[in-house]
Amino acid sequence: KAGVTQTPRYLIKTRGQQVTLSCSPISGHRSVSWYQQTPGQGLQFLFEYFSETQRNKGNFPGRFSGRQFSNSRSEMNVSTLELGDSALYLCASSLSLAQETQYFGPGTRLLVL
């Protein structure tokens, strides 16, 4: 069974631009979560989607948004990029919202110049 896939793997943007990252979960998984990883803040939860609905949201500004499609694929969008948005963005999928293990994708490395 294929793992979680994320595209693109690397991205360079400039301040003020917007970016969209994509995540395809493991087949059959319906829950998708997003995390931001930076050297200074570590791993921080962004949001979680299940059945096309946002179920949980971390403490990030409204510039960070996401959505989930009917096939469970998810996208996250960051508008008006700031230098501090440079990070590794990790997507994780699990079968449901219950006590299930989350499996992570390889991440998207975003550099904002």
Added chain:
Amino acid sequence: AQKITQTQPGMFVQEKEAVTLDCTYDTSDQSYGLFWYKQPSSGEMIFLIYQGSYDEQNATEGRYSLNFQKARKSANLVISASQLGDSAMYFCAMREGRSGSRLTFGEGTQLTVNP
């Protein structure tokens, strides 16, 4: 307050020896799950092992075992017979029963296995 604390920023171990990575947690939930993930320099988070708060026995997965001491709120990872490929960052994480799938991570421990 930190929910997950990993007090060892870096650890060194000789190949074929065992190593213990420490993790303490803080929660008021009765139902929670504890996880360990490995992150090589490539960036991908690799799931290693899971322990549920109601599990009476310590979890084991191959060379990985989780030393779960509920009263002390600790969930240490034990890696037996270390291999060079075990060199990576290791993260302890917790999911609280009321938080859906949301994971809270510790700051990580960088493990280096020496030949």
